[in-house]
Amino acid sequence: xxxxxxxxxxxxxxxxxxxxxxxxxxxxxxxxxxxxxxxxxxxxxxxxxxxxxxxxxxxxxxxxxxxxxxxxxxxxxxxxxxxxxxxxxxxxxxxxxxxxxxxxxxxxxxxxxxxxxxxxxxxxxxxxxxxxxxxxxxxxxxxxxxxxxxxxxxxxxxxxxxxx
Numbered sequence: 001x002x003x004x005x006x007x008x009x010x011x012x013x014x015x016x017x018x019x020x021x022x023x024x025x026x027x028x029x030x031x032x033x034x035x036x037x038x039x040x041x042x043x044x045x046x047x048x049x050x051x052x053x054x055x056x057x058x059x060x061x062x063x064x065x066x067x068x069x070x071x072x073x074x075x076x077x078x079x080x081x082x083x084x085x086x087x088x089x090x091x092x093x094x095x096x097x098x099x100x101x102x103x104x105x106x107x108x109x110x111x112x113x114x115x116x117x118x119x120x121x122x123x124x125x126x127x128x129x130x131x132x133x134x135x136x137x138x139x140x141x142x143x144x145x146x147x148x149x150x151x152x153x154x155x156x157x158x159x160x161x162x163x164x
Contacts, residue, residue, distance in 0.1 A: 113162035
């Protein structure tokens with residue numbers, strides 16, 4: 001059984017999960033897009049530098065710089081992705097923690113309501129037994145039984161309300 005509070009928390013969790021996943025995927029796509037753009041710019045610069053290189057050593061240096069630029073683009077992409085994943089995991093962990101707290105709170109509330117119901121039921125049963133002993137005729141006993149049933153219904157109603 002869940003309380004309304006817990007139901008609300010679960011619903012909010014599902015919505016937060018959808019949003020977090022959407023942001024995650026969008027961020028990962030952006031990281032890839034940035035990497036491709038950086039590589040594209042590195043290729044353009046490389047071609048221009050290669051045209052301007054006058055000797056073999058300069059061309060070799062341009063090749064080396066181009067490879068390094070491509071490696072750096074990959075490193076930047078991976079750093080962005082790692083950060084995105086870290087943020088996503090942190091939000092997921094927080095969501096799980098919030099949900100666990102809500103579950104615990106809900107269970108405690110349900111337990112308290114159940115204990116209160118059981119205690120009320122005992123009291124109603126005790127009063128009912130005493131009233132039946134004091135009843136002088138069948139009609140009085142019937143009225144006592146009716147009051148007992150109503151009291152139990154009311155206790156159950158209060159228990160269910162407390163568990164919402």
